[in-house]
Amino acid sequence: MPQVDRTGAAGHGAVRTILAAADRGYKTILTLKYPYNRVAFPKVGSAEFEKQLARTDAVLPLVMGKVDILVIGNEPFIESRQQDWDANFNEFYEQLARRVIAYRAAHCGKDCKTRLYMGALNHIERPAWRTPATERWLSFIKATPELDGVNLHPHIRAIEESKPFLDYVLPRLRPDQKFIVTEFSLVWWWQANMEKPAPAAFLAQYGFPAGTQNWQVIAAALKNPFPKPQWDAFLSASPWFESRKHYLRNQMKLFNDTGRLAVATYGFKQGSSMSAEWGPKKVPWLLNSVVAGRSVQPNPDGSSAFNYAWIDDFRALQKK
Numbered sequence: 001m002p003q004v005d006r007t008g009a010a011g012h013g014a015v016r017t018i019l020a021a022a023d024r025g026y027k028t029i030l031t032l033k034y035p036y037n038r039v040a041f042p043k044v045g046s047a048e049f050e051k052q053l054a055r056t057d058a059v060l061p062l063v064m065g066k067v068d069i070l071v072i073g074n075e076p077f078i079e080s081r082q083q084d085w086d087a088n089f090n091e092f093y094e095q096l097a098r099r100v101i102a103y104r105a106a107h108c109g110k111d112c113k114t115r116l117y118m119g120a121l122n123h124i125e126r127p128a129w130r131t132p133a134t135e136r137w138l139s140f141i142k143a144t145p146e147l148d149g150v151n152l153h154p155h156i157r158a159i160e161e162s163k164p165f166l167d168y169v170l171p172r173l174r175p176d177q178k179f180i181v182t183e184f185s186l187v188w189w190w191q192a193n194m195e196k197p198a199p200a201a202f203l204a205q206y207g208f209p210a211g212t213q214n215w216q217v218i219a220a221a222l223k224n225p226f227p228k229p230q231w232d233a234f235l236s237a238s239p240w241f242e243s244r245k246h247y248l249r250n251q252m253k254l255f256n257d258t259g260r261l262a263v264a265t266y267g268f269k270q271g272s273s274m275s276a277e278w279g280p281k282k283v284p285w286l287l288n289s290v291v292a293g294r295s296v297q298p299n300p301d302g303s304s305a306f307n308y309a310w311i312d313d314f315r316a317l318q319k320k
Contacts (some may be wrong), residue, residue: 001034001055009058018067028067029182029265031119032056033074041084044091056099065108069180069263071119071151072097077129078122085133093118094140101146117180119151124168125161138172149177149262157189159251166258181255181264185288186247189240195280199237206230214238215280221295222275228305231296235308241287245309252317266314269304270294290314
């Protein structure tokens with residue numbers, strides 16, 4: 001949202017792109033992100049708070065009634081400091097939600113296409129993140145009939161860790177409310193394996209020194225993208241990845257079995273930030289991506305190659 005000051009709401013890349021996608025007939029979700037993870041959280045009624053209301057007011061006329069889902073807040077607990085998780089934190093987002101709800105009622109009507117969610121909760125598998133502020137967050141959603149539910153971001157080490165998200169959140173919502181998942185992955189499991197030796201047979205076959213670590217193999221692929229068979233050989237020979245290659249299918253079954261999932265979206269491409277300053281401690285988001293445009297050479301027709309393992313299940317899930 002602070003970027004709106006520089007570009008204007010209509011000129012913001014996210015707004016332009018989401019509207020273009022909607023015009024082409026795609027279903028769309030737009031998230032309003034209010035980052036305060038490096039500075040003090042603003043007090044409700046302060047000049048900084050009023051700035052955020054003004055930024056929100058500038059975006060709403062452009063997207064209301066055009067996007068399918070509008071999410072109020074991106075990752076509010078991550079995008080704020082822990083010492084700021086107090087009553088004012090909740091009041092900040094509650095007032096923003098009321099502002100959005102009032103605008104929709106006044107300008108889009110009862111049958112407005114745009115549904116409203118609050119988002120997104122992280123790390124619910126950790127008891128330390130189930131705070132009074134988290135409880136109030138969900139209580140507000142439950143008590144607000146205009147809200148369809150909550151967004152969840154389960155980035156986890158094992159699929160079992162996604163269950164506490166559902167066990168904690170769903171009983172705290174109304175029975176008619178649902179959840180969306182705009183991010184999910186096993187990224188912390190990938191990271192736990194980055195500084196371990198890559199498969200010895202793979203290293204020998206492709207001329208890497210014995211003992212080369214997984215992050216170093218990926219570094220080589222980012223410097224000089226691998227042919228797809230080489231990238232696939234690396235991941236398929238790695239038990240930490242091969243044993244999780246149906247994670248998409250398994251995770252979606254867990255979500256769908258609740259009967260309360262509205263929509264889930266998954267990371268599609270390897271962005272530039274994923275490969276920048278690559279090193280042993282870099283979070284390996286790029287292993288999540290369905291399309292591997294940075295670690296794998298393009299296809300003969302110039303298109304980006306699919307990342308190993310994900311594409312078959314990804315396609316099958318679309319058909320469902």
